[in-house]
Amino acid sequence: xxxxxxxxxxxxxxxxxxxxxxxxxxxxxxxxxxxxxxxxxxxxxxxxxxxxxxxxxxxxxxxxxxxxxxxxxxxxxxxxxxxxxxxxxxxxxxxxxxxxxxxxxxxxxxxxxxxxxxxxxxxxxxxxxxxxxxxxxxxxxxxxxxxxxxxxxxxxxxxxxxxxxxxxxxxxxxxxxxxxxxxxxxxxxxxxxxxxxxxxxxxxxxxxxxxxxxxxxxxxxxxxxxxxxxxxxxxxxxxxxxxxxxx
Numbered sequence: 001x002x003x004x005x006x007x008x009x010x011x012x013x014x015x016x017x018x019x020x021x022x023x024x025x026x027x028x029x030x031x032x033x034x035x036x037x038x039x040x041x042x043x044x045x046x047x048x049x050x051x052x053x054x055x056x057x058x059x060x061x062x063x064x065x066x067x068x069x070x071x072x073x074x075x076x077x078x079x080x081x082x083x084x085x086x087x088x089x090x091x092x093x094x095x096x097x098x099x100x101x102x103x104x105x106x107x108x109x110x111x112x113x114x115x116x117x118x119x120x121x122x123x124x125x126x127x128x129x130x131x132x133x134x135x136x137x138x139x140x141x142x143x144x145x146x147x148x149x150x151x152x153x154x155x156x157x158x159x160x161x162x163x164x165x166x167x168x169x170x171x172x173x174x175x176x177x178x179x180x181x182x183x184x185x186x187x188x189x190x191x192x193x194x195x196x197x198x199x200x201x202x203x204x205x206x207x208x209x210x211x212x213x214x215x216x217x218x219x220x221x222x223x224x225x226x227x228x229x230x231x232x233x234x235x236x237x238x239x240x241x242x243x244x245x246x247x
Contacts, residue, residue, distance in 0.1 A: 004226030006031025009079040014088035016043035018188040022217030062115035087116040088138040092152035112156035128174035134224040168233035177232035184239025186211035206241035
């Protein structure tokens with residue numbers, strides 16, 4: 001299906017592997033000019049080889065505000081305008097109320113909330129001026145159903161979801177959509193690092209299998225499409241039915 005976004009430009013963070021890279025690949029397959037962002041230059045260069053067309057890469061640390069500002073300046077110099085933002089960042093370390101220090105919350109809020117706020121502040125005003133834009137944030141199914149031992153992720157990403165919902169209502173009339181996707185368990189390198197028995201992990205998903213990262217990327221690309229222009233302020237679970245709540 002032609003998504004109607006060929007020739008558009010996209011900034012994708014956390015894009016050197018996993019769901020970020022899959023999202024960048026899906027956009028590139030739809031004719032979007034993509035800039036990949038991650039902390040590791042080496043991983044970025046390897047990731048760029050997986051995309052069908054030439055793309056740009058910028059090494060940036062989303063936990064550092066000055067690094068984000070430098071990255072935004074550079075991507076605007078490359079593209080002129082950024083039509084699509086796919087905001088993705090690695091999760092903070094596990095922990096519970098008892099063993100998580102206050103300063104840990106500050107770091108998690110910067111990485112998984114404030115970094116996206118900063119990128120939105122830097123890009124959305126120009127999108128509204130042009131009358132077209134797409135923001136898709138990759139959060140976590142833990143926003144819908146908080147997970148044990150993930151108090152930092154639960155807190156930061158829930159706050160981000162509220163920010164995105166509020167922002168969506170304010171810019172909807174200017175042709176800009178703002179949504180988030182809540183991934184469950186997908187077959188990524190990250191999951192391999194966390195679990196030895198992936199078959200056992202998949203057994204906890206109602207579908208009986210882990211999500212395919214490339215399928216996830218296609219969902220991201222669709223939300224950036226012309227056909228999805230009436231979808232905004234949504235927080236969409238992509239989890240194989242794992243979340244049990246009604247909302």
